[in-house]
Amino acid sequence: MPLDDLSAKLADLLAEYEAIGDRTLPLGAEAGEYAEGLWRNVRAVDTATASPVLIDAYARASVLLARLHYERHSLREGAAGDVDLARAVVALAPVAADRRRVPPPMRPLLGRASDDETQAAAAHAMLRSPARDPALLDAAIALMTPAAARRPADVSRQAALCTALRLRHERDGSPDDLDQAVTAGEKAVAGHPETAAAWEALAAAYRCRYKLRGDPEDLRRGIRLLERVAHDGGGPHVLADLGTAHRLLFEHSDDPGHLNTAVRLCESALTAAGEDARPAWRSELSAVLLRRHERTGSRADLDRAADLAEQVAASAPEDDPDRGVHLAEAATAVLRRQRRTGDPDELDRAVVLAGDALDTLPEDDRRRPVVLRSLADALHRRSIATGSLDDLNRAATVAGWALAAVPSGHPARGPAAAHLAAVHLTRYTRTGVLTDLARAVEAGEESLASPGSLPARWSMLGEAYRLRSGTVASDADLHRAIELGRRAVGATAADDAALAGRLARLAAAYWTRHQATGDSADLDRAIILGGRAVARTPADDADLPRRWADLAAARLARHRAGGSPGDLTAAVDLAERAWNGLPRDHPDRPRAAAGLCRAYQARVERGGGAPPPDRIHALAGLDDKQPTASPADRVAARHAAGLLARAAGAGRQAAELLDAAAALLPSVAPREAGWADQQHRIGAHAGLVAAGVAAHCDRGDPAGAVEFAELGRGVLLAAQAGTRAGAADLRDRDARLADRFQWVCERLATPGFGADERRRWWHDHDTLLRRIRALPGLERFLAAPRLDDLRAAAAGGTVVLVNAGRDGGDAVLVTADRPPVRVPLPELRDAAVADQVTALLAALSGGGTLSRVMVRRRTVRDVLAWLWRTAVGPAADALGPPRPGPHRVWWLPTGALGLLPLHAAEEPGRPGALDVMVSSFVPSLRALRDARNRPPATRREPLTVVLEQTPGQADLPGAAAEASLLGGSTLTGPRATAANVLTAIGNATWAHFACHAVANPVSPAAGGLLLHDRTLTLPEIAGLRPAEAELAYLSACSTADHGVRYADEVLHLASAFQFAGFRHVVASLWPVDDTAAAEAATAFYAALPETPAADAAAPVLREVVLGMRARHRADPTLWAPLVHSGP
Incomplete structure (x- = not known):
């Protein structure tokens, strides 16, 4: 209802009340409806920009609202009456400068004729009221501000004003309120330095200002004030407040002395209070014990912190305004305990507690960001433990809300930004979407702008830079990762439980730089730091298996570089611990299995014993139900197990395991992302195609080798081709389904759409595909083609699959009318291919000087001659003499062979490939088939x-x-x-x-x-x-x-x-x-x-x-x- 209409109706109601004195009129439902409507309308008016007409309407409505609430206040007692008086004051205060607008009964409270004694008494009463209406605080400040100004030496007024302004700052976040609170508190202390109430009020304001601006001197000032109160016999609440202040000072300084003092003070507060101890004091003791656990690793502190937090949450009444915070604190404590117990039920409990906490708090509660972070943390941790992508996506969303809810420049943005960075970092490692990695770096850098917990943020940001260095080949990113990691380790005390994680991240940064540069010193550093990290990690810590696995990989790398048997023995032992230390359904188990397979393979290659086939099968995880394990990790486990089986002489098992890896390869790339993300994710499995082709050739199965190459090569393009497939058969069966499928495919084939949209369309694509394959005759719609479906593509010629291996390679000749033929290429070793590619690229990148030109020409001639001897010549011999014209050949090289000019191979002075064949290159048989099938x-x-x-x-x-x-x-x-x-x-x-x-x-x-x-x-x-x-x-x-x-x-x-x-x-x-x-x-x-x-x-x-x-x-x-x- 418009402002004027509501004013008119309320004026009529008040006139009727004055005429007949019926008290049911101001207290009735109709009056309440008018009051609520006017309250909302009046509070929404911006007097700084309102027109004169609106200003007049606003003033009239404010007076009417004040009259109504004052009358209601005079008619009822208790909390309801307190709220009415407060609303009357808040409504009238903006227009009280005009004495004519102030109703006579309210003139002692507001306006030029106000009485400071009356104002102070009313303000004190409002601050003591059990009601929780926000108007009580606003009215108390409106009354106490002039009352305190008239008597600046009145300690009780200045202290009350300090408390009221500080409480409103905590409610609304106004820095001005907080500054005024400190000013009032300092006046109170200066006016009567021996008043405990003033000391407590000012100490609370200082502590609040520290939270806003991060100046530790505010904490120290507050501690000195509270210590004076405690010395003079202050109650348990003073000890609890002192404990809070020391906890905050620990978080700033990392001095464990403050933490121990905080625990002692909080314990003393509870002991002194006995059964009368407030829930907030138990909550503070829980928080302090949890911090000490994080600092020292004490399991006793952790268990007691969790128990206390759960007790406080369970006992909080439904209408307790702090209940949401207590629930969130319980969720955090339970999460920390779960990391040591490994109990999956506690993960679910933490998520429920944090979700209930968020539901409990009002939308405008300023503590909401903390609760949002608690929920995001619970979802994040559960996703890490279970691999749930849904939890991880939700965690990213909630963590984003938490950061957005913190004002720019507020110290709380640092922890919120750091947490958001950590969630995006986890999601990047899970999905490979590069935008997550970019967001992790961005949020991590933002977190450094706020005080507190900098070593933890340095370490986490260093990990983000380390991972990004691998996607962009950036030396600067890797240097930054090591710099941040060293800074974090250097700033962490030797007895800090967090040191193990920071050592592990720094070790990973040195390991990554070793992989990029081959620097053995970096490898040694990674092993030393990784060993220290393992030694400092508690036996029941959830991160220990991952640290064992990382150290095993580094020890294995040093063994391969130097041949040390000790490194190999240690690598096998550590990798076994990592795999055995994870539950069968843990999402990290395939990653640990891959590391163990590599260690076993190295042992076999040195003449050691091979694990039995059933052990290799178990390591591949084919029988494990791991729906939440990363597809990339599952491919890596199967790939490594296949290589181990081949090294152990189990050729059939090797081929089967590598087939299983290739079958899963299309699921590795993040389909919701672009090509850059997808290529990076798939590229991490380089060598899989060569291994699978070689394994099938070893078994005398050239057809299987070709089918493997089709499955493992060109995965990204094959997935894109699936969004362009012709649907003529489908249209004949179900035209509407065909139209819908085509519509989805067209959007998936169009670059530029966001990840969320692409994720949704891929879900629709997969759903539609299942419906299509359920139709009779379309069971293999868009399925990977079999060799029999593809051989026709070689009509009129031969497709030559060329593959290099560690001990020699193979060519497989595919024709349209005969079974594939294997041609052994014993000299085509992958190391030699790498040398030829390196030499060729180096020569081609040289300058234009005469000497460089001569080197370039000679290098190309050498490469052409080597190709003829090792690959093309034997393949040409197998094709037989060309007649009546040159052979028609389509080259299908695997790996780095695709960078070499097979079609031009020749030895000087002798006929070469150009003389005996017409050559083309194709990405796959499927691509050749599709090109043939397109009409000219x-x-x-x-x-x-x-x-x-x-x-x-x-x-x-x-x-x-x-x-x-x-x-x-x-x-x-x-x-x-x-x-x-x-x-x-x-x-x-x-x-x-x-x-x-x-x-x-x-x-x-x-x-x-x-x-x-x-x-x-x-x-x-x-x-x-x-x-x-x-x-x-x-x-x-x-x-x-x-x-x-x-x-x-x-x-x-x-x-x-x-x-x-x-x-x-x-x-x-x-x-x-x-x-x-x-x-x-x-x-x-x-x-x-x-x-x-x-x-x-x-x-x-x-x-x-x-x-x-x-x-x-x-x-x-x-x-x-x-x-x-x-x-």
Whole structure:
């Protein structure tokens, strides 16, 4: 109801009451309704910005409201009457300067005629009232402020004003109230320095100001005041307050003396009070004991703290305003106890307690952030123990609310930000979504801006930087991680129970730097620090198995580097402890199993005994029900168990375990995230494809080797392909289901959507997929294809799978009409492949001096000759003599072999690959099948993109010659922007790019074409849907290079264009001189038939490269990198 209408109705009611004196009128429901409505309306008016008309209406309503409440106050006693008087004062105070507006009965309280004795007496009564209405505090301050000003030496008034202002600050958070509270308290103490009430009031204000601003001197001032009160016989509440102050001072200084003093004082308070002890004092003792447990590791302190906290929570009445805080404190204590007991029921209890606490507190309660953190902590801890992603997601949300609820600059933002960082860090390790890692670093840095617990925050932030260093290959991040870790350890006392965790994190940082640099000193540091961490961790601590596992990995690494039997023995022992120390259903168990398998494998390789097959099977976890274990950890366990089985000579078991690992690989990548996150997660399992292919070849199962390669290679692209699958069969069965599935797939295939949206769409995708596969005849809809489904892709030629291994490699020849054939390649060792790739990349990255050019040419010749001897030559021999023309071959290399020019392999002076075969490269048989199945273009719509000059790059003067090769649309110079290219390519069937490109070995998904305004990235290219995409010619730098770490994901420009739908792609393995690139492109288009289809692309490119070889025999860098992808 509008303000004026409510005022009119209330005025009528008051007039009627004055006329007939019926006391039921002001006390009735109708009056109460008007009063509540006017109270809300009046409190909502901003007098600083209101119009004169609204100001008048506000004043009239305020007077009417004050009259009503004063009349109600005069008619009833007790708490209800106190509240009415308070509301009358609060309503009238803003307009009381105008004496005409103040009702006569209220003039002693407000206005120019007010009486300070009456004001002080009323304020004291309001502060003592058992009622809990906020107006009591506001009215007491409104009355006591002028009363205290009139008699500044009146200690009781200044002390009461100090207390009231401090309480309102605690309620509303106003710094001004707190400053005024301190001022009033200091006046009270100065006016009569021997008054205990004033000392207590000022001490409480100082303590409150410390919480706001973090100045420890405020705590010390408060402690001195309370010690004087205690010395003069202060009651138990003074001892309890002193205990709180010493606890806070410990949290600032980390001086255990304050902590012990706090425990003694709180114990004394409870003893002195006996049965009359307040719940808040028991709660404080619980908090102090919990802090001492965290500092010393005392189990007795922990158990007593938890018992006290639960007792206080259980005994708190439903209407106790502190009940929510007590419940949250109980949740925190129970959580800490659970870390030592391992009791899963206590995790559930902590979550329930914290959830009840949040439900109990009003939305506007300023203690709500603390309770939110308690709930987030409970959910976080339960997710760590159980692997529940739902708990973890909810913890991240609640921790975000907790931080948002703390004002900027408040000391409480530090702990809230640190907790949010810890939750995001856990979620990153669980899902691999890089935005979580970025948020962890951001929140961790913010936490350092607030005082208190800095060593804990340094340690946690150092861990975040350590993990980020692995995603961006940043030396700066790793340096920062070690710096923060050392600072945290250095600032932690030797007897602090937190030291073990900080030592473990610093050890991990040194271990990571060792992995990046090979520095043995860092490895030694990691082992020393890790050993200290283990020694300081209690036997019942939940983190001990993880620390055993980390130390085992470091000892194993030192054994591999130096051959020390002692390190190997220690590694096996530690890894066994880690695995045996975890419950069977613990989410960390697969990670521990992987470490133990690696230790056993090293022992086997040194001639030691192998564990029995059933032990290896158990380590793989195939029979364990671990639905909450990380997919990445489960893949790692199966991978490591498979390698162990192979080392032990159990070939069949090795193949089965590696198959199980590959089957789970598609679930590793975080589907709700982008390519960058997914590639990083999958890249952590490098070597799995090579191991699985080798295991099947060992067993004489080349078909299984091919199927394994199909399952384990190109996982990211295969998942994306699943969102583009044709649904003709489905549409015939259920058109509505097909439409819905297509709609979801289109959104999943579009980059740029947020993680929450993608997570929701993937859930819809999986639900729809289950419904589709339930339809008759569609049981294998979008399932991984079997070899029999794919062999037709090799029609007219042979797909050659090439794989390197530790002791030799294999090629598998796949044809459309015969079983696959294995070709042993005994000289193709993975170490030799790594050496060749390293040498090639080093040579290609050299400068343009004559000596560097000569080294580059010689290196490429050496690589081509090595490839012919070890891989391509034996495969060519197995194909037989070419007749009537060259063999048609599609190369399918695993791992780093994909970076090498297999198609151009040759020994000087002898026929090579170019002479005996027409070569193409394919990411997988499935990709070749899909390219064959796409119908050729029916029209030729060319698009040419040429950039002679690109900001920040060397000029490409030779690119100008390529602008007119195709005709049709041309985008050059400033017109060649990403937006224009994306628009134009939608209508093109042939596309030619003569520009720079970038290949990012750390994050291939970040690579792309360097256009005038920005990089056109791989995900953007792969997201294209040209209607009749036929040929993409990438006359640019490194358009088929994808780095070593993610080699089996085959993420590069050529594969991105092929995924976008182009049937044929011509690209380059490394940067080519722009003049030579123009020469190759000119010859290619001149020889290619002028038809819409480009099915002659592979043989034509071979002829072009043969011609360039003839003209540039001495410089293979000009012709060896040119490759074709497609049918």
